[in-house]
Amino acid sequence: GIQVEQSPPDLILQEGANSTLRCNFSDSVNNLQWFHQNPWGQLINLFYIPSGTKQNGRLSATTVATERYSLLYISSSQTTDSGVYFCAVGIIGSEIQGAQKLVFGQGTRLTINP
């Protein structure tokens, strides 16, 4: 099956720093999503980005589908940015109905210290 690799696994930064998180995937995908999981377990949608570049405030993301990777940029980090960041790729899970499923990477655990 498809492999989704995220790096780095852990990242510790001071408040105000910038960071880049990477997601590599081993095969063509239908879509790609970035999530932030907060300490209570809620998965928060950051970007739906099968290709191209998007920006939302201090966060931006770029997916280069032909080279099978995506990057998430966080600028001017705040302590509330702490948590686990997941990349998830969408693939066809059922040929009969074309139903899609998300396959998650292992995540990057980000800690922002004050």
Add this chain to the structure above:
Amino acid sequence: DTEVTQTPKHLVMGMTNKKSLKCEQHMGHRAMYWYKQKAKKPPELMFVYSYEKLSINESVPSRFSPECPNSSLLNLHLHALQPEDSALYLCASSLDVVGLAEGKSSYNEQFFGPGTRLTVL
């Protein structure tokens, strides 16, 4: 409104109990999903429902029984669970399951509920 709700938030059950998890969305989404997440691991897909029909079952043991009574509601019935089934159970929904054709590229974006934290004693 991009809200998926799940009840209960926490559940403790014995191995002989029968319980149910509930998930609800009122966004008009036609696809709904159950994921299981163990501690310090990523979510893993269990089931996908599309237009109220089961589309994907990721070889989940029969002690987990999904049900989709209508397009807004998804249940997960639990029976004779094992302690290793303790986990965070996440529900998600999307407008549709496919969507790259005809410009509907965001139809399969998934939105997650807050989860039910299940402990099996």
